[in-house]
Amino acid sequence: NIIHYLVILVIFICRSYGQTNFAGIPCGKQFDRVPKIVGGIPTFQNEFPWVVSLKRHGKHFCSGVIVHSRFVLTAAQCVTFKKSIKLSTLSVTTGEYFLNLPEEPNDATNYSVENILIHPNYDKTTHEFDIAMIRLKKSAFISPATWPACLTSYRTRYDGKTGIVVGWGVTDVKNSSKPSIPKLSEVLRKVSVPIWRNKECQDAFNKAKFNFTVHESQMCAGSYGKDTCDGDSGSPLMSKMSYDKKMEVIGITIGGRGCGVLPGVYTKVKTFLPWIEACIAAFESP
Structure with a gap:
């Protein structure tokens, strides 16, 4: 119609x-x-x-x-x-x-x-x-x-795949919760993170007694020691396109609980x- x-x-x-x-x-x-990323490595310049x-x-x-x-x-x-x-x-x-x-x-x-x-x-x-x-x-x-x-397409699915997130956020988890101004990364960093299904992410939050509801317009990514952190908000979560291997932006960093403890939460760009x-x-x- x-x-x-x-x-x-x-x-x-x-x-x-x-x-x-x-x-x-x-x-x-x-x-x-x-030749605020926790558990990552420096990117190449202009990567x-x-x-x-x-x-x-x-x-x-x-x-x-x-x-x-x-x-x-x-x-x-x-x-x-x-x-x-x-x-x-x-x-x-x-x-x-x-x-x-x-x-x-x-x-x-x-x-x-x-x-x-x-x-x-x-x-x-x-x-x-x-x-x-x-x-x-x-x-x-x-x-x-x-x-x-490149922005993601409406039909693309990422559940169970691996993404890449980059940023200048805090890299030392121990210092990320201190009341003083957190020390940001000196250079742009990147880390590979597993992308979670929303239900599995919600189950992990519930088990950890983290009072946060993962909505349909959001997505989760990350693992222990690999996550975004303070100073990384607004950073892109990316995945490689299957047909030409170019990076496409699939999420925007919005937060989570701690750094590298539970999966991070991202706004789902395709929505x-x-x-x-x-x-x-x-x-x-x-």
Whole structure:
């Protein structure tokens, strides 16, 4: 029927944005120029050129993913502030690798934030609809250090497979719960994590008496000693496409209990493909 075909059309359009959002540049290309992640290892520089650092007053507080020349995908919790703030205090750094170097070698570029779009149904208690889009004031410049991510397709399933998550979050589990400012990773790190079925994840939470409900719009990944941690919110959970081996973003880090103790929880990107498309289309319409 007509509704069925309209749904397919919307999904196709969203998928197209994931593929060609830099004027025909194919998404998901990785560049290995040189040989809050717990249990991970440093990435190669430019291995994941779509991962960006979100900063406030020049300090990293979350991560995000380039999905369009003017848009970065992240978690809503990252850009929902207790008090109103000026957008001029926020910036997005593409090409970041060494987090705390005063001058990033060649690749890092800072972009001002023009607007923030938080999903209207975001619930900060349950973390349902924990997703947001950041619009940059100007288009990101394409380079081996700045490249668009591929987004997952609506029909793809990942239960029981292995994903990869990257970020600059805390790497020392012992220090992640201290009240002082946690020490973030000096470089972008990655770790392979098993992807859980939601029911199995919920059972693990219940057994550990962790009062959290895993909703249909969420997914779980991680194992003991391999997880995201403080400072990793907004980081992408990725998996390789079966047909061309490119990385695609399947989840956005939103939290969990502890670091490397129970599976981490992620916003399931494929649930929000129409919303992501609508955000981009709203600003591109004449």
